Amino acid sequence: AKSQMEKTALLLGVGYCAKALIPHLKSAGYRITGTCRNAAKTEDLSQVYGIDVVAFDGTLSTALLNAFRQARIIISSIPPRDDGSDPVLSAFENPPETQADWIAYLSATSVYGDRSGQWVFEDQPLCPTTPRGINRVKAERAWMESDLPVHVFRLAGIYGPYIIDESRNPFRRLKSGKARAVIKPGHVVNRIHVGDIAAAIMASIKKPDPVTVYNLADDRPAPPQDVLNFAADLLDIERPPVVAHDDARLPDMARSFYTETKCVSNQRAKERLGWVPKYGTYRQGLMSIWKQDNDMPGAVILAGHVTAPETDVSAILAEMQNHIDLTHAESGCIRFDLWQDQNIPARLNIIGIFENPKAAEFHRNRMKDTKWKTVTKNIMRDYDTIGIGKLGLSP
Structure with a gap:
C-alpha cells in the first residue's frame, strides 16, 4: 500500500476555490502543489498559501511534469482561453502521464445558456449563448475526452468570506457605495458558498466516479437585487440605488450577466455524494460571512x-x-x-x-x-x- 506520505494533490491554478480547499486537503493528509503564472512569485506564494508552488504560464516545465506524475488527485480551476482551448490540456502533446485516480475540472453553469428561469440538470443538452459559456463547453469537452478520470463541477455564482488574500461577497462593494441593484423582472440566479464547493469536492474525492458532471449550487435561486438588499440590511446601511438592466449607462459586462436566467438543480450532488450545502440560501451564507467579519x-x-x-x-x-x-x-x-x-x-x-x-x-x-x-x-x-x-x- 502507498504510504500516507505519498498522498499529493496538484492544484492547477490557486484561485478562490482552491484556497478554500487547501485546509481540507491538508487535514486529509495531502501534500499540496499549486501553480501560478509568474515564476518570480512562486516562493512568495508558497509562503502565503503554505503549499509548494510551481510556475505554469501555458508551457510545461519539468517541475510541473513531475507534479503531474506524482499527484494522486488533480484539480484544475484555470479558465479556458478566449478561443475555448484549455491551457492545461493544450500544453501537452499527448494525454499527461499521471497516477491520479480522481481529477476535477471546475466549470460554470454558463454552459447551460438561457433557460428562461427553468430548472437545469447535468444531462441536458448544452446551449450556451455568451462567449464565456461557449468557451466553457469547449474546455469541458476537452477534459471529458482526455481519457483522464475527470469529474466536472459546474459552479453557480461563487461567494464567500475573506480567504488568505481575497473575498467574494457584496459587503465591500456596498460599503464603498459603488453597488447598484440591477433590476430585470423575472431574473433569478443561483449562488454557491465557497465552503460548500470545498465540501462537495472532498466528498467526490472519497467517491471517485470518472466522467461524471455535478452542478454545485444552493437550494434557492433568487433575484440579484434581493441579495444586495439583504446584505445592505445586515450591514445596517442604505439599500443600493436601483438601475434598470436596459439602462444605457450599464457596462456591457454587467449587462451580459442578465442575458440568461435559469434555476440550477443540485439534486445529483446531494444523492450521489451525500453532500448537503451548509448554506442552502444566500441569507445563511451572508449571515455566516457577517459573523466572521465581525468576529x-x-x-x-x-x-x-x-x-x-x-x-x-x-x-x-x-x-x-x-x-x-x-x-x-x-x-x-x-x-x-x-x-x-x-x-x-x-x-x-x-x-x-x-x-x-x-x-x-x-x-x-x-x-x-x-x-x-x-x-x-x-x-x-x-x-x-x-x-x-x-x-x-x-x-
Missing part, C-alpha cells in the same frame, strides 16, 4: 421577512414598536430591527442578532403570552436563522 462566532442571527394577511397589518403595525422596545431591553439582544417593506406593505423585514443561543431562547420564551404573539399568529414566515439548532424561532 462574533457565538452569535445567533435571524433574518428575512414575514408576510401578514392584509386584515392583520394595522394591528401588527400598532403593536410593532412595543415589541421592538421590549426586545431591545433584553440583555442578550445585540440588534433588533423590524420594519415595513417599502414595496410590499404586508411584509415586515426583520434582522435580529442575539449574543448566543441562550439569549435567542430567552427572546423566544419572552414572547409566549404577549400581544405581539396574538397579532402575528397568522403571519407567513420566510427567514433563516444561523448559530442555533432547529429552534422554531419567531421574530
